[in-house]
Amino acid sequence: MKLLEGKTVLVTGASTGIGRAAAIGAAQHGADVAINYAHSDGPALSCVAEIEALGQRAIAVKGDVADPQTAQDLVGKAVEAFGKVDVMVSNAGICPFHAFLDMPVDVVERTFKVNLHGAYFMVQAAAQQMVRQGHGGSIVAVSSISALVGGEYQTHYTPTKAGVHSLMQSTAIALGKHGIRCNSVLPGTILTEINKDDLADVEKRQYMEARTPLGRLGQPEDLAGPIVFLASDMAAYVTGAALLVDGGMYVNLQ
Numbered sequence: 338m339k340l341l342e343g344k345t346v347l348v349t350g351a352s353t354g355i356g357r358a359a360a361i362g363a364a365q366h367g368a369d370v371a372i373n374y375a376h377s378d379g380p381a382l383s384c385v386a387e388i389e390a391l392g393q394r395a396i397a398v399k400g401d402v403a404d405p406q407t408a409q410d411l412v413g414k415a416v417e418a419f420g421k422v423d424v425m426v427s428n429a430g431i432c433p434f435h436a437f438l439d440m441p442v443d444v445v446e447r448t449f450k451v452n453l454h455g456a457y458f459m460v461q462a463a464a465q466q467m468v469r470q471g472h473g474g475s476i477v478a479v480s481s482i483s484a485l486v487g488g489e490y491q492t493h494y495t496p497t498k499a500g501v502h503s504l505m506q507s508t509a510i511a512l513g514k515h516g517i518r519c520n521s522v523l524p525g526t527i528l529t530e531i532n533k534d535d536l537a538d539v540e541k542r543q544y545m546e547a548r549t550p551l552g553r554l555g556q557p558e559d560l561a562g563p564i565v566f567l568a569s570d571m572a573a574y575v576t577g578a579a580l581l582v583d584g585g586m587y588v589n590l591q
């Protein structure tokens with residue numbers, strides 16, 4: 338069964354990793370897809386090609402989500418290409434691991450701007466378009482297990498993920514009257530570009546694996562099903578919710 342037939346889905350940060358898997362997952366479920374990315378032209382174009390090979394339409398719109406104008410551009414270009422916006426997957430993010438005591442100001446500010454301001458303006462631009470259209474919509478934000486737990490080298494990152502989780506709770510209230518549902522997914526540790534260097538440390542990787550009851554770290558595709566589900570009418574009465582997708586890592590105390 339295709340869950341997103343005829344829908345237009347926007348995904349930020351979809352050149353690689355979780356966003357790419359979500360974009361392709363949406364296309365496999367019958368959606369046309371507009372993707373955003375910041376730097377990686379080749380991977381973004383290959384994501385578009387992969388979606389087109391599935392028989393769906395796709396566009397790639399380059400832009401830094403930290404700039405509020407990028408959100409207006411993405412929504413505008415998606416409407417130009419596909420006529421409407423039904424789903425926004427706000428996913429773009431960075432996690433430059435760094436110790437707390439000597440954290441550079443610019444690293445903190447950039448992480449906040451990309452991860453939290455970026456999500457805020459993307460969600461707002463998509464919601465404005467959905468309200469104009471008048472037939473509701475679905476917003477899925479990629480938060481993290483890090484919204485709920487800390488990380489020694491992530492003191493600038495975890496507050497942004499808690500912020501994204503909170504943003505979905507507040508927008509669920511603000512947008513419910515317009516038939517727009519807002520939910521987040523909270524991935525555990527998923528093998529992508531964002532943690533390639535961090536997990537090159539064999540001890541760290543084995544530690545993270547050992548913390549995961551399902552016995553392996555996640556793949557980007559592990560997020561596609563949960564994101565498609567929350568985006569779709571299968572989740573018609575789900576809003577303000579947060580879905581852990583972590584192989585059980587969060588509950589694994591002892």
Ligand SMILES: NC(=O)C1=CN([C@@H]2O[C@H](COP(=O)(O)OP(=O)(O)OC[C@H]3O[C@@H](n4cnc5c(N)ncnc54)[C@H](OP(=O)(O)O)[C@@H]3O)[C@@H](O)[C@H]2O)C=CC1
Binds near residue numbers: 355
């Ligand atoms: N991997 C993990 O273990 C987890 C990841 N997450 C979250 O998942 C999301 C995706 O990360 P993941 O797939 O792992 O990592 P990747 O590094 O593979 O993907 C990040 C994506 O975001 C894009 N991006 C980065 N900065 C910007 C920007 N300023 N403007 C627009 N796009 C940008 C990148 O595009 P480009 O390559 O063009 O720069 C890329 O498409 C992030 O929000 C992350 O916090 C949450 C929990 C766990």
Ligand SMILES: C[C@H](O)[C@@H]1OC(=O)[C@H](O)[C@@H]1O
Binds near residue numbers: 524526
């Ligand atoms: C980048 C990390 O490896 C990853 O991102 C998160 O949000 C979690 O902290 C994961 O471990």
